[in-house]
Amino acid sequence: MSDQAHTRTEHDIAPGDEEQHSVAERVIGYVVGLGLALLLTATSFFIAGTDLVWQPSIPVALIVLAIAQMGVHLVFFLHITTGPDNTNNVLALAFGLMVVFLVVGGTVWIMGHLNANMPPMDQIMKTRM
């Protein structure tokens, strides 16, 4: 069964697909995304190497910039939007993000406390002897 490549239903569009736009509008979307992503990347590399800003703020700034750039990629390259035709895509993304944050956050949280709650290594070795 050959389906039309450009059939759009009223309710859902595929991830990566955009609503009907002209070629020029779509190209402009990618150009804007590229410009924003380059700007955020340049800021990240600048902040990582500079001593102009308060040093303890650098890791937080890098993480915020990274999340912002991922958002730019999602919106301008993958065309995941908040529109009603994108609900399924956004829900899948939200579930994926939840698992990612549970895995990364949970690991860092637990492993960060594990060393503090363990007796020093030499005591463990003594009790085993």
Add this chain to the structure above:
Amino acid sequence: MAMTATAGRAHADPHHIGVVIEHPGPAPKRTVTAYGFWVFLLSDIVMFSCFFAAYAVLSGQTAGGPKGSEIFEQRNVAIETVCLLLSSFTCGMASIAADVRNRFWFYLGMTVTCVLGLIFLVIEFREFSDLVARGYGPSRSAFLSSFFSLVGCHGLHVSAGILWLLTMMAQVFAKGFRADVLRRMMCFALFWHALDIVWVGVFSVVYLLGSGV
């Protein structure tokens, strides 16, 4: 209210709530395929998050070996990042060209994407082989194990993406812009953009944050 659901359209209001929803039936194949691939990509990102978690825990465990700040070269990472970012853009151009069935711009966009991806891989391979040659291979410390597995896993994805890219060019060459080929092209574009998202995490967490450790 409920009267609007006439006998002929009773199937459109099965619970007699007075709101007739015209079910459009199954979504078009393009939507279903891309959605399924989107779910795969998210599970792939979940897999990457495990490698990120391992790196975050082990980045300080250098076992007397080199620290991140001693082995990372920011200039190379910046070139790699720009390569991937530009390739994501040209991949987008190629998918627009595929949608409007323009062979010239499709081949041009895919070729540039391929070249940029190869430049990325060459830089990464030279970085890895240089580290191994200096005795800083993945077996040197837990930090290097997690570094090689995270960055190497992303590199393997890029390699697979380039093979897929060449396959797509060959399919368009042999079969033209058929609906099934266009669906595969769409999945490839999603894959390539998702790799760039993962790379944003890699260069921020591994190279830039790791340099400060």
